[in-house]
Amino acid sequence: MIVASPKSVTELKNLVAPHGKVLFVACGTCVTVCLAGGEREAGIAAYAVRMARKMEGKPLEIVRILLERQCENEFIKDLAEPAAKADAIVSFGCGAGVQAIAERFPGKPVYPALNTQFLGILEEQAVWTEKCLGCGDCMLAQFGGICPVTRCAKRLLNGPCGGSTAEHCEVDDGRPCAWQLIFDRLKSVDQLDRLDAIVPPKDWSPSWHGSPRKVVREEHRV
């Protein structure tokens, strides 16, 4: 899922400084699960920003709404009526959600309430780690289901660097060495021979480096 973190109250307050009535739009999908932009988080932010504005003697009216999924037009249409009554929209969705709303309401300022960070998984309550870079050419089969492109700090594809240890990455003591994990995993599934293959330099053109991407699936189009 997409993992994001909330912006600070001060930053949020500054974003909406020119406005008197704003719409706080929570998102019920990824950012609810990562406790950053769900109904509850948008509510807490609304209280904080409203109080911060009161402290400055410039009250702010905030209307809150939850969209089940901000990155789809089908869901965003529910926003038309409340959006018409607000001076601006603050989206608690990921970057895609913010842009989807901005496209839908061309005449309305739309601000992000979160810093969108990565594609990751929940390790334990309130701890998320990055697992996928979205490189567009998945190599997980070669590496026993552990991605060196994302999880090796140096993105090495042919074995570990000289600085790692069995326990951790050279770059960060708190992070396991991805190549150690790959070795252990391939050993446990009896596929260590995969490591004999030399992996050629990665083609980055299917990733973001090749310009913003678009996926069209003709068989599903209507």
Place this chain on the structure above:
Amino acid sequence: MIASELETAATAPAQRWEPHIIAFCCNFCAYAAADLAGSKRMQYPVNVRIIHAPCTGKIEMEHILDAFEKGIDGVLVAGCLEGGCHFLEGNLRARKRTSRIREILDEIGVGAERLKMVNLSTAEAPTFVKRVQEIVETVRALGPNPLKSSMQKESAGKP
């Protein structure tokens, strides 16, 4: 239920300024300790309105922020002793949430000192009384909730 009790407590009239404190009290410790204090005829400041919570872990961050937005001068969150929560870790969660709200209160200028979490057991009526006296004194020294003056300005501007 917590929200409706908060609504009532936050709108109680005040003659001259006295700290208006809300104490969110866990059913299994502080609420019973307050009850015991009453049974023992122990005196504690009248500035405190108690809101009965099933556990401090049930108190949402929004409940506390709502209290401050409504003009409450100080909030006390009173839960069980650490390790003694009826629901195992509700009080530990409440402490983390309280800490986060204290950060927010500091950031927006209301002040973290207005919110305090304490831990006590059912039998500790004197501790309850002491903690209540402490927060009343702290908040009295701090003065009224700064949001109150901006609210008055706001209502004075209305026709």
